[in-house]
Amino acid sequence: WVAAWATYPHFTPKQxxxxxxxxxxxxxxxxxxxxxxxFAGDIHNPTGFEFYxxxxxxxxxxxxxxLKDTDGDDKYDxxxxxxxxxDTADTHHASNSFVFDPGGALYFQEGTFHRSQIESPWGxxxxxxxxxxxxxxxxxxxxxxxxxxxxxxxHGHVFDRWGQDFVTDGTGxxxxxxxxxxxxxxxxxxxxxxxxxxxxRTRPCSAxxxxxxxxxxxxMQGNLLVxxxxxxxxxxxxxxxxxxxxxxxxxxxxxxxxDDPNFRPADIEVAPDGSVYFTDWHNxxxxxxxxxxxxxxxxxxxxxxxxxxxxxxxxxKPAKIDGQPVEALLDLLKDSQDRVRYLARLELxxxxxxxxxxxxxxxxxxxxxxxxxxxxxxxxGLWVHQWHNAVDADLLKQVLRSPEPRARAAATRVLTDWRxxxxxxxxxxxxxxxxxxxxxxxxxxxxxSFFQTPEAMEVAxxxxxxxxxxxxxxxxxxxxxxxxxxxx
Numbered sequence: 001w002v003a004a005w006a007t008y009p010h011f012t013p014k015q016x017x018x019x020x021x022x023x024x025x026x027x028x029x030x031x032x033x034x035x036x037x038x039f040a041g042d043i044h045n046p047t048g049f050e051f052y053x054x055x056x057x058x059x060x061x062x063x064x065x066x067l068k069d070t071d072g073d074d075k076y077d078x079x080x081x082x083x084x085x086x087d088t089a090d091t092h093h094a095s096n097s098f099v100f101d102p103g104g105a106l107y108f109q110e111g112t113f114h115r116s117q118i119e120s121p122w123g124x125x126x127x128x129x130x131x132x133x134x135x136x137x138x139x140x141x142x143x144x145x146x147x148x149x150x151x152x153x154x155h156g157h158v159f160d161r162w163g164q165d166f167v168t169d170g171t172g173x174x175x176x177x178x179x180x181x182x183x184x185x186x187x188x189x190x191x192x193x194x195x196x197x198x199x200x201r202t203r204p205c206s207a208x209x210x211x212x213x214x215x216x217x218x219x220m221q222g223n224l225l226v227x228x229x230x231x232x233x234x235x236x237x238x239x240x241x242x243x244x245x246x247x248x249x250x251x252x253x254x255x256x257x258x259d260d261p262n263f264r265p266a267d268i269e270v271a272p273d274g275s276v277y278f279t280d281w282h283n284x285x286x287x288x289x290x291x292x293x294x295x296x297x298x299x300x301x302x303x304x305x306x307x308x309x310x311x312x313x314x315x316x317k318p319a320k321i322d323g324q325p326v327e328a329l330l331d332l333l334k335d336s337q338d339r340v341r342y343l344a345r346l347e348l349x350x351x352x353x354x355x356x357x358x359x360x361x362x363x364x365x366x367x368x369x370x371x372x373x374x375x376x377x378x379x380x381g382l383w384v385h386q387w388h389n390a391v392d393a394d395l396l397k398q399v400l401r402s403p404e405p406r407a408r409a410a411a412t413r414v415l416t417d418w419r420x421x422x423x424x425x426x427x428x429x430x431x432x433x434x435x436x437x438x439x440x441x442x443x444x445x446x447x448x449s450f451f452q453t454p455e456a457m458e459v460a461x462x463x464x465x466x467x468x469x470x471x472x473x474x475x476x477x478x479x480x481x482x483x484x485x486x487x488x
Contacts, residue, residue: 001039001056002279003046006300009091010293017044021058021067023074024305031275031307037074040067045091048108050098052138054350057106059095061088064108064136083136083143085125087114093131097157097207100342101165102380103414104349104387107146109133109167111153118143127187133157133167133178139353139389147182149191156208160222161338161376162406163383163413164247166197166208173205173228175238177246179413179442180471183449183478186485191478195470198238198249202231206281207267211237212338214316215274215309225255227265227278229286233258235265235278244469245438255308262299270339274316276308321347326356330363333380334373341380345387353388360384364395375404379411386414391421400428405437412440416447426455433462442472449479457483 004020011017021040024033040058043065049058055068055078064083067076086095093111100106110116111131118126118134120143128134128145131154135146147167155170157178165178180194209225226236234257238249256265256278264281271277282302285291291298309315319332319340324347332344348356364381367374382399385392396418399411412432419425429451432444441463448460460479463472 001049001051002305003049003058004303005046007044008298008300011044012294017042019043019046019060021046021049021056031309033305039069039074040076045088045094047091047094048096048098050100050106051346052100052106052349057082057098057138059086059098059108061091061094062086064095082138082141083118085116085118086110087116089113089115093153095134096155099157099159100345101159102163102341102345102383102387102410103417104137104139104345104383104389106136106138107133107157108136109147109151109154109157111151111171129188130190133182137389139349139387145185145187147178147191148185148187148189149181149193153204155204155206156226158208158210158224159338160210161212161341162379163410164406166224168205168208168226170205171203173200173203173226175200175205175208175224175226175249177471179446180246180475181478183446183475184482185449185478186482189482189485192474194474195246197240197243197247198251200226201251202228202236204228204230206265209268209270209276210338211270211276212336213270213274213276214337215313217310217313223252224249225268225276227268229264229266229281233260233263233265235268244471245442246469246471256306262302270337271307272316272318272321272339272343274337278306278308280304280306319344326351326359327363330359330381330384333384334377345383348384349387353390357385357388357390361392361395375399375402375407378402379407382411382414386417391418393418393422396422397428400432405435405440408432408435408437408440409443412443412447416443416450419447419450426451426453426459430459430462433459434466436466438467438469438472441466442475445472445476445479449482451483452486454483454487457487 002022023037025035027034043060045061047059063081066080066082068078090113095108098108116128131151133147136143151169152171156168159165167178168175181191206227211223224238235255240249262284266279266281268278283299285298321343329344329348445460448456
Protein backbone atom coordinates (compact mmCIF):
# COMPACT_ATOMS: atom_id res chain seq x y z
CA TRP A 1 0.00 0.00 0.00
CA VAL A 2 1.38 3.41 -1.01
CA ALA A 3 0.23 6.98 -0.44
CA ALA A 4 0.42 9.20 -3.57
CA TRP A 5 0.48 12.94 -2.94
CA ALA A 6 -0.15 14.58 -6.32
CA THR A 7 -1.10 17.96 -4.83
CA TYR A 8 2.17 18.25 -2.89
CA PRO A 9 3.15 20.50 -1.24
CA HIS A 10 -0.13 22.42 -1.22
CA PHE A 11 -3.15 22.20 -3.46
CA THR A 12 -3.96 25.12 -5.75
CA PRO A 13 -7.34 26.83 -5.28
CA LYS A 14 -10.02 25.22 -7.49
CA GLN A 15 -7.78 22.18 -7.93
CA UNK A 16 -9.47 18.94 -6.78
CA UNK A 17 -8.21 17.35 -3.58
CA UNK A 18 -7.45 14.03 -5.24
CA UNK A 19 -4.48 12.53 -3.44
CA UNK A 20 -4.60 8.76 -3.33
CA UNK A 21 -4.05 5.61 -1.35
CA UNK A 22 -2.95 2.92 -3.80
CA UNK A 23 -2.69 -0.86 -3.65
CA UNK A 24 0.20 -2.33 -5.63
CA UNK A 25 -0.26 -6.07 -6.16
CA UNK A 26 2.32 -8.68 -7.17
CA UNK A 27 0.10 -11.39 -8.65
CA UNK A 28 2.83 -13.84 -9.74
CA UNK A 29 5.18 -13.41 -6.75
CA UNK A 30 8.17 -12.28 -8.81
CA UNK A 31 8.88 -9.23 -6.67
CA UNK A 32 7.38 -6.75 -9.15
CA UNK A 33 3.95 -5.12 -9.06
CA UNK A 34 1.53 -6.27 -11.76
CA UNK A 35 -1.52 -4.22 -10.77
CA UNK A 36 -2.23 -0.79 -9.31
CA UNK A 37 -5.60 -0.17 -7.68
CA UNK A 38 -6.94 3.08 -6.23
CA PHE A 39 -8.34 2.29 -2.79
CA ALA A 40 -9.04 6.00 -2.11
CA GLY A 41 -8.79 8.81 -4.64
CA ASP A 42 -10.29 11.73 -2.74
CA ILE A 43 -8.06 12.26 0.29
CA HIS A 44 -5.80 15.22 1.04
CA ASN A 45 -2.21 15.38 2.32
CA PRO A 46 -1.87 11.62 3.00
CA THR A 47 1.31 11.98 5.04
CA GLY A 48 0.83 8.75 6.96
CA PHE A 49 -1.39 5.69 7.30
CA GLU A 50 -1.65 2.36 9.11
CA PHE A 51 -3.93 -0.66 8.91
CA TYR A 52 -6.58 -1.14 11.61
CA UNK A 53 -9.76 -3.17 12.16
CA UNK A 54 -10.01 -4.45 8.59
CA UNK A 55 -9.45 -0.99 7.14
CA UNK A 56 -6.89 1.77 7.26
CA UNK A 57 -6.32 4.88 9.34
CA UNK A 58 -4.96 7.66 7.12
CA UNK A 59 -3.94 11.28 7.58
CA UNK A 60 -6.04 13.64 5.46
CA UNK A 61 -5.28 16.95 7.10
CA UNK A 62 -6.83 18.48 9.08
CA UNK A 63 -8.50 15.13 9.77
CA UNK A 64 -7.49 11.57 10.54
CA UNK A 65 -9.83 9.21 8.69
CA UNK A 66 -10.79 5.56 8.98
CA LEU A 67 -11.48 4.00 5.57
CA LYS A 68 -12.76 0.48 5.01
CA ASP A 69 -13.78 -1.72 2.08
CA THR A 70 -16.75 -3.90 3.06
CA ASP A 71 -17.65 -5.45 -0.33
CA GLY A 72 -14.24 -6.68 -1.48
CA ASP A 73 -13.76 -4.44 -4.52
CA ASP A 74 -10.58 -2.83 -3.15
CA LYS A 75 -12.26 0.58 -2.92
CA TYR A 76 -13.33 2.07 0.37
CA ASP A 77 -17.06 2.38 1.07
CA UNK A 78 -16.83 3.38 4.75
CA UNK A 79 -15.37 6.78 5.59
CA UNK A 80 -15.29 7.91 9.21
CA UNK A 81 -13.60 10.97 10.68
CA UNK A 82 -11.98 9.78 13.90
CA UNK A 83 -9.79 12.79 14.73
CA UNK A 84 -10.16 16.46 13.80
CA UNK A 85 -8.01 19.49 14.55
CA UNK A 86 -4.64 18.40 13.14
CA ASP A 87 -2.73 21.46 11.92
CA THR A 88 -1.75 21.66 8.24
CA ALA A 89 -0.01 25.05 8.17
CA ASP A 90 3.17 23.44 6.82
CA THR A 91 2.45 20.16 5.09
CA HIS A 92 6.13 19.14 5.37
CA HIS A 93 5.55 18.99 9.13
CA ALA A 94 2.17 17.24 8.98
CA SER A 95 1.13 14.04 10.75
CA ASN A 96 3.48 11.18 9.85
CA SER A 97 5.18 7.97 11.00
CA PHE A 98 1.99 6.13 12.00
CA VAL A 99 2.83 3.07 14.09
CA PHE A 100 1.12 0.88 16.70
CA ASP A 101 2.84 -0.11 19.91
CA PRO A 102 2.41 -3.73 21.06
CA GLY A 103 -0.40 -2.70 23.42
CA GLY A 104 -2.69 -1.18 20.80
CA ALA A 105 -1.93 2.54 20.88
CA LEU A 106 -1.33 4.34 17.57
CA TYR A 107 1.36 7.04 17.39
CA PHE A 108 1.85 9.85 14.87
CA GLN A 109 3.84 13.05 15.03
CA GLU A 110 4.09 16.59 13.68
CA GLY A 111 6.72 19.31 13.44
CA THR A 112 7.24 22.87 14.54
CA PHE A 113 5.07 25.76 13.26
CA HIS A 114 1.98 23.66 13.98
CA ARG A 115 -0.78 24.32 16.51
CA SER A 116 -3.06 21.29 16.81
CA GLN A 117 -6.12 21.19 19.04
CA ILE A 118 -8.10 17.95 19.14
CA GLU A 119 -11.48 17.46 20.78
CA SER A 120 -11.64 14.44 23.07
CA PRO A 121 -14.60 12.67 24.73
CA TRP A 122 -12.34 12.11 27.75
CA GLY A 123 -11.76 15.71 28.79
CA UNK A 124 -10.62 19.13 27.60
CA UNK A 125 -9.18 19.52 24.09
CA UNK A 126 -5.74 18.01 23.61
CA UNK A 127 -3.33 20.77 22.58
CA UNK A 128 0.14 20.63 21.07
CA UNK A 129 2.30 23.51 19.84
CA UNK A 130 5.66 23.44 18.09
CA UNK A 131 6.08 19.72 17.55
CA UNK A 132 5.50 16.45 19.32
CA UNK A 133 4.12 12.92 19.14
CA UNK A 134 0.46 11.98 19.66
CA UNK A 135 -0.78 8.73 21.21
CA UNK A 136 -4.25 7.53 20.18
CA UNK A 137 -6.10 4.42 21.38
CA UNK A 138 -8.74 3.50 18.78
CA UNK A 139 -10.43 1.00 21.11
CA UNK A 140 -11.33 3.69 23.66
CA UNK A 141 -10.96 6.87 21.54
CA UNK A 142 -8.44 8.26 24.03
CA UNK A 143 -5.87 10.67 22.63
CA UNK A 144 -3.04 12.46 24.37
CA UNK A 145 0.35 13.97 23.68
CA UNK A 146 3.00 11.26 24.06
CA UNK A 147 6.04 13.48 23.54
CA UNK A 148 5.98 17.28 23.81
CA UNK A 149 9.42 18.36 22.68
CA UNK A 150 10.81 21.09 20.44
CA UNK A 151 11.54 18.92 17.43
CA UNK A 152 12.18 20.69 14.18
CA UNK A 153 10.33 18.04 12.18
CA UNK A 154 10.07 14.50 13.59
CA HIS A 155 10.03 11.68 11.03
CA GLY A 156 10.56 8.11 12.20
CA HIS A 157 9.16 6.17 15.16
CA VAL A 158 9.87 2.47 15.73
CA PHE A 159 9.33 -0.18 18.42
CA ASP A 160 11.59 -3.18 18.95
CA ARG A 161 10.48 -6.66 20.04
CA TRP A 162 10.43 -5.62 23.72
CA GLY A 163 8.32 -2.51 23.09
CA GLN A 164 11.30 -0.17 23.42
CA ASP A 165 10.77 2.77 21.08
CA PHE A 166 12.89 5.36 19.32
CA VAL A 167 11.77 8.68 17.84
CA THR A 168 13.81 10.54 15.23
CA ASP A 169 13.81 14.28 14.56
CA GLY A 170 13.98 14.26 10.77
CA THR A 171 15.54 17.67 10.22
CA GLY A 172 18.72 16.88 12.13
CA UNK A 173 18.36 13.08 11.90
CA UNK A 174 18.65 12.96 15.70
CA UNK A 175 17.34 9.73 17.20
CA UNK A 176 16.12 9.64 20.80
CA UNK A 177 15.13 6.80 23.11
CA UNK A 178 11.49 7.71 23.75
CA UNK A 179 11.08 6.93 27.50
CA UNK A 180 13.57 9.68 28.37
CA UNK A 181 11.21 12.41 27.12
CA UNK A 182 7.73 10.89 27.03
CA UNK A 183 6.75 11.37 30.66
CA UNK A 184 3.69 13.50 31.42
CA UNK A 185 3.95 17.24 30.88
CA UNK A 186 1.10 19.74 30.86
CA UNK A 187 0.54 22.16 28.00
CA UNK A 188 2.41 24.36 27.13
CA UNK A 189 5.33 22.68 28.97
CA UNK A 190 7.95 21.01 26.74
CA UNK A 191 10.57 18.41 27.59
CA UNK A 192 14.25 19.31 27.64
CA UNK A 193 16.58 17.61 25.18
CA UNK A 194 17.51 14.09 26.36
CA UNK A 195 20.76 12.16 25.78
CA UNK A 196 21.04 10.45 22.38
CA UNK A 197 22.13 6.86 21.66
CA UNK A 198 24.52 8.05 18.94
CA UNK A 199 25.80 11.12 17.13
CA UNK A 200 24.63 11.18 13.52
CA ARG A 201 27.04 12.19 10.76
CA THR A 202 24.51 13.46 8.21
CA ARG A 203 20.94 14.67 7.77
CA PRO A 204 17.96 14.75 7.20
CA CYS A 205 15.94 11.60 7.94
CA SER A 206 12.57 10.82 6.36
CA ALA A 207 11.73 7.49 8.05
CA UNK A 208 13.14 4.65 10.15
CA UNK A 209 12.63 0.91 10.57
CA UNK A 210 14.06 -1.87 12.74
CA UNK A 211 15.34 -4.82 10.72
CA UNK A 212 13.70 -8.00 11.96
CA UNK A 213 13.69 -10.70 9.29
CA UNK A 214 14.80 -14.34 8.99
CA UNK A 215 15.73 -13.53 5.39
CA UNK A 216 18.64 -11.39 6.60
CA UNK A 217 21.67 -12.69 8.59
CA UNK A 218 21.53 -12.94 12.37
CA UNK A 219 24.12 -10.19 12.83
CA MET A 220 21.77 -7.68 11.18
CA GLN A 221 18.76 -8.40 13.39
CA GLY A 222 17.57 -5.43 15.43
CA ASN A 223 19.58 -2.87 13.45
CA LEU A 224 18.07 0.58 13.01
CA LEU A 225 17.57 1.57 9.35
CA VAL A 226 17.58 5.32 8.79
CA UNK A 227 16.56 6.88 5.48
CA UNK A 228 18.59 9.97 4.57
CA UNK A 229 17.85 12.35 1.69
CA UNK A 230 20.44 15.19 1.44
CA UNK A 231 23.87 14.86 3.04
CA UNK A 232 23.84 11.14 2.20
CA UNK A 233 21.24 9.68 -0.13
CA UNK A 234 20.38 6.17 0.93
CA UNK A 235 19.63 3.97 3.92
CA UNK A 236 22.01 4.17 6.88
CA UNK A 237 22.33 1.29 9.33
CA UNK A 238 23.05 1.43 13.08
CA UNK A 239 23.72 -1.44 15.48
CA UNK A 240 22.28 -1.00 18.98
CA UNK A 241 23.94 -2.06 22.23
CA UNK A 242 22.68 -1.78 25.80
CA UNK A 243 24.30 1.04 27.77
CA UNK A 244 23.32 1.80 31.37
CA UNK A 245 19.55 2.36 31.47
CA UNK A 246 19.41 3.04 27.74
CA UNK A 247 21.29 2.38 24.54
CA UNK A 248 24.30 3.21 22.43
CA UNK A 249 24.49 2.68 18.68
CA UNK A 250 27.25 2.43 16.11
CA UNK A 251 26.95 3.17 12.41
CA UNK A 252 27.85 0.24 10.16
CA UNK A 253 27.73 -0.33 6.40
CA UNK A 254 24.77 1.42 4.72
CA UNK A 255 22.06 -0.78 3.28
CA UNK A 256 21.56 1.41 0.18
CA UNK A 257 23.49 4.29 -1.34
CA UNK A 258 22.92 6.32 -4.53
CA ASP A 259 24.63 9.15 -6.39
CA ASP A 260 21.42 10.09 -8.24
CA PRO A 261 20.77 13.68 -7.06
CA ASN A 262 17.01 13.13 -7.27
CA PHE A 263 17.03 9.93 -5.18
CA ARG A 264 14.92 10.64 -2.07
CA PRO A 265 14.07 7.54 -0.01
CA ALA A 266 10.84 8.38 1.80
CA ASP A 267 9.52 5.39 3.77
CA ILE A 268 10.56 1.84 4.63
CA GLU A 269 8.94 -1.38 5.86
CA VAL A 270 9.98 -4.98 6.41
CA ALA A 271 7.58 -7.17 4.42
CA PRO A 272 5.92 -10.42 5.57
CA ASP A 273 8.38 -12.43 3.44
CA GLY A 274 11.33 -10.77 5.18
CA SER A 275 12.35 -8.54 2.28
CA VAL A 276 12.60 -4.77 2.75
CA TYR A 277 10.51 -2.31 0.74
CA PHE A 278 11.24 1.39 0.51
CA THR A 279 9.80 4.24 -1.54
CA ASP A 280 11.78 6.76 -3.56
CA TRP A 281 10.04 10.12 -3.79
CA HIS A 282 12.46 11.04 -6.62
CA ASN A 283 12.32 14.83 -6.69
CA UNK A 284 14.93 17.49 -7.53
CA UNK A 285 13.34 19.96 -5.08
CA UNK A 286 12.58 18.94 -1.54
CA UNK A 287 12.81 22.27 0.32
CA UNK A 288 9.85 24.42 1.27
CA UNK A 289 11.69 27.56 2.39
CA UNK A 290 14.30 27.65 -0.39
CA UNK A 291 11.80 27.21 -3.24
CA UNK A 292 8.35 28.56 -4.01
CA UNK A 293 5.51 26.20 -3.19
CA UNK A 294 4.35 26.46 -6.81
CA UNK A 295 7.81 25.92 -8.31
CA UNK A 296 7.19 24.11 -11.64
CA UNK A 297 10.38 22.08 -11.20
CA UNK A 298 8.75 19.99 -8.50
CA UNK A 299 8.46 16.51 -10.00
CA UNK A 300 4.89 15.18 -9.83
CA UNK A 301 5.33 12.28 -12.24
CA UNK A 302 8.15 10.08 -10.99
CA UNK A 303 8.47 7.83 -7.98
CA UNK A 304 9.45 4.26 -7.24
CA UNK A 305 8.97 1.44 -4.78
CA UNK A 306 12.11 -0.68 -4.36
CA UNK A 307 12.43 -4.16 -2.88
CA UNK A 308 15.65 -5.28 -1.18
CA UNK A 309 16.51 -8.97 -0.80
CA UNK A 310 19.65 -10.60 0.57
CA UNK A 311 21.54 -12.42 -2.17
CA UNK A 312 21.80 -16.16 -1.66
CA UNK A 313 19.31 -16.40 1.21
CA UNK A 314 15.78 -17.77 0.97
CA UNK A 315 12.86 -15.48 1.65
CA UNK A 316 10.76 -16.17 4.71
CA LYS A 317 7.44 -17.89 4.10
CA PRO A 318 4.68 -15.34 4.85
CA ALA A 319 2.56 -16.47 7.78
CA LYS A 320 -1.14 -17.10 7.27
CA ILE A 321 -2.84 -14.32 9.20
CA ASP A 322 -6.04 -13.03 7.55
CA GLY A 323 -9.08 -14.94 8.78
CA GLN A 324 -7.09 -17.38 10.93
CA PRO A 325 -8.55 -18.68 14.23
CA VAL A 326 -7.73 -16.71 17.37
CA GLU A 327 -5.65 -19.59 18.76
CA ALA A 328 -3.49 -19.69 15.62
CA LEU A 329 -3.00 -15.93 15.75
CA LEU A 330 -1.88 -16.14 19.38
CA ASP A 331 0.72 -18.73 18.42
CA LEU A 332 2.07 -16.31 15.81
CA LEU A 333 3.00 -14.03 18.71
CA LYS A 334 5.85 -16.50 19.29
CA ASP A 335 7.36 -15.69 15.88
CA SER A 336 10.82 -14.13 15.97
CA GLN A 337 9.98 -11.57 13.27
CA ASP A 338 8.50 -8.28 14.44
CA ARG A 339 6.34 -7.82 11.33
CA VAL A 340 4.61 -11.18 11.79
CA ARG A 341 3.71 -10.41 15.40
CA TYR A 342 2.65 -6.87 14.43
CA LEU A 343 0.23 -8.12 11.78
CA ALA A 344 -1.07 -10.88 14.08
CA ARG A 345 -1.90 -8.25 16.71
CA LEU A 346 -3.73 -6.18 14.10
CA GLU A 347 -5.75 -9.23 13.08
CA LEU A 348 -6.55 -10.05 16.71
CA UNK A 349 -7.68 -6.44 17.05
CA UNK A 350 -10.46 -7.12 14.53
CA UNK A 351 -11.94 -9.90 16.65
CA UNK A 352 -14.34 -9.65 19.59
CA UNK A 353 -12.43 -8.53 22.65
CA UNK A 354 -14.02 -10.97 25.09
CA UNK A 355 -13.19 -13.92 22.82
CA UNK A 356 -9.59 -12.82 22.34
CA UNK A 357 -8.95 -12.11 26.02
CA UNK A 358 -10.41 -15.46 27.12
CA UNK A 359 -8.25 -17.27 24.58
CA UNK A 360 -5.19 -15.24 25.60
CA UNK A 361 -5.58 -16.25 29.25
CA UNK A 362 -5.70 -19.90 28.22
CA UNK A 363 -2.73 -19.40 25.88
CA UNK A 364 -0.58 -17.79 28.58
CA UNK A 365 -1.46 -20.53 31.06
CA UNK A 366 -0.37 -23.16 28.55
CA UNK A 367 3.02 -21.63 27.71
CA UNK A 368 6.07 -23.81 28.29
CA UNK A 369 7.97 -22.21 31.16
CA UNK A 370 11.14 -24.02 30.05
CA UNK A 371 11.04 -22.30 26.65
CA UNK A 372 13.95 -19.82 26.42
CA UNK A 373 11.50 -17.27 24.98
CA UNK A 374 8.90 -17.82 27.72
CA UNK A 375 9.28 -14.37 29.25
CA UNK A 376 8.74 -12.68 25.90
CA UNK A 377 5.76 -14.90 25.09
CA UNK A 378 4.14 -14.08 28.42
CA UNK A 379 4.75 -10.38 27.80
CA UNK A 380 2.96 -10.73 24.46
CA GLY A 381 0.00 -12.15 26.37
CA LEU A 382 -0.01 -9.08 28.62
CA TRP A 383 0.07 -6.82 25.56
CA VAL A 384 -2.97 -8.65 24.12
CA HIS A 385 -4.88 -7.71 27.27
CA GLN A 386 -3.72 -4.12 26.97
CA TRP A 387 -4.73 -3.91 23.29
CA HIS A 388 -8.25 -5.09 24.14
CA ASN A 389 -8.56 -2.83 27.19
CA ALA A 390 -8.84 -5.77 29.59
CA VAL A 391 -6.95 -5.22 32.84
CA ASP A 392 -5.44 -8.38 34.35
CA ALA A 393 -3.68 -7.29 37.54
CA ASP A 394 -2.42 -10.79 38.34
CA LEU A 395 -0.75 -11.25 34.96
CA LEU A 396 0.71 -7.75 35.22
CA LYS A 397 2.22 -8.50 38.61
CA GLN A 398 3.76 -11.71 37.28
CA VAL A 399 5.48 -9.89 34.41
CA LEU A 400 6.55 -7.04 36.73
CA ARG A 401 8.64 -9.65 38.58
CA SER A 402 9.92 -11.46 35.49
CA PRO A 403 13.61 -12.55 35.61
CA GLU A 404 14.03 -10.73 32.26
CA PRO A 405 14.62 -6.98 32.87
CA ARG A 406 13.26 -5.97 29.46
CA ALA A 407 9.99 -7.70 30.32
CA ARG A 408 9.90 -5.93 33.69
CA ALA A 409 10.50 -2.59 31.98
CA ALA A 410 7.71 -3.25 29.46
CA ALA A 411 5.33 -4.30 32.24
CA THR A 412 6.17 -1.08 34.09
CA ARG A 413 4.96 0.80 31.01
CA VAL A 414 1.70 -1.20 31.14
CA LEU A 415 1.37 -0.40 34.85
CA THR A 416 1.64 3.28 33.96
CA ASP A 417 -1.16 2.86 31.43
CA TRP A 418 -3.37 0.96 33.90
CA ARG A 419 -2.50 3.07 36.97
CA UNK A 420 -6.13 4.13 37.55
CA UNK A 421 -7.44 0.57 37.40
CA UNK A 422 -4.83 -1.49 39.25
CA UNK A 423 -5.06 -1.52 43.07
CA UNK A 424 -2.03 -0.03 44.86
CA UNK A 425 -0.49 1.03 41.55
CA UNK A 426 1.90 3.48 43.18
CA UNK A 427 3.12 0.82 45.62
CA UNK A 428 3.86 -1.46 42.68
CA UNK A 429 5.66 1.42 40.99
CA UNK A 430 7.82 1.92 44.09
CA UNK A 431 9.13 -1.63 43.76
CA UNK A 432 10.03 -0.95 40.13
CA UNK A 433 11.77 2.31 41.08
CA UNK A 434 14.24 0.31 43.18
CA UNK A 435 14.70 -2.53 40.68
CA UNK A 436 18.21 -3.86 40.21
CA UNK A 437 18.18 -2.97 36.51
CA UNK A 438 18.42 0.73 35.57
CA UNK A 439 16.07 0.41 32.58
CA UNK A 440 13.27 -0.77 34.84
CA UNK A 441 13.99 2.10 37.23
CA UNK A 442 13.86 4.59 34.36
CA UNK A 443 10.43 3.33 33.28
CA UNK A 444 9.23 3.64 36.87
CA UNK A 445 10.54 7.19 37.18
CA UNK A 446 8.81 8.08 33.93
CA UNK A 447 5.62 6.40 35.16
CA UNK A 448 5.56 8.51 38.32
CA SER A 449 5.02 11.64 36.23
CA PHE A 450 1.50 10.41 35.38
CA PHE A 451 0.37 10.26 39.02
CA GLN A 452 -1.07 13.38 40.65
CA THR A 453 -0.24 12.83 44.30
CA PRO A 454 2.71 14.06 46.42
CA GLU A 455 3.64 10.44 47.09
CA ALA A 456 4.61 10.03 43.42
CA MET A 457 7.55 12.35 43.99
CA GLU A 458 8.75 10.20 46.88
CA VAL A 459 8.53 7.06 44.74
CA ALA A 460 10.49 8.63 41.88
CA UNK A 461 13.21 9.77 44.29
CA UNK A 462 13.64 6.21 45.56
CA UNK A 463 15.64 5.62 42.38
CA UNK A 464 18.49 7.91 43.52
CA UNK A 465 19.50 5.34 46.13
CA UNK A 466 20.85 3.23 43.28
CA UNK A 467 23.43 4.03 40.56
CA UNK A 468 22.51 6.78 38.12
CA UNK A 469 23.36 7.45 34.46
CA UNK A 470 22.63 10.37 32.08
CA UNK A 471 19.38 8.94 30.68
CA UNK A 472 18.02 8.05 34.11
CA UNK A 473 19.02 11.41 35.59
CA UNK A 474 17.37 13.26 32.72
CA UNK A 475 14.12 11.31 33.09
CA UNK A 476 14.09 11.93 36.85
CA UNK A 477 14.61 15.66 36.39
CA UNK A 478 11.74 15.82 33.89
CA UNK A 479 9.43 13.92 36.26
CA UNK A 480 10.36 16.15 39.20
CA UNK A 481 9.56 19.28 37.19
CA UNK A 482 6.12 17.93 36.24
CA UNK A 483 5.25 16.88 39.80
CA UNK A 484 6.52 20.12 41.29
CA UNK A 485 4.19 22.09 39.03
CA UNK A 486 1.25 20.08 40.35
CA UNK A 487 2.17 20.90 43.94
CA UNK A 488 2.50 24.66 43.47
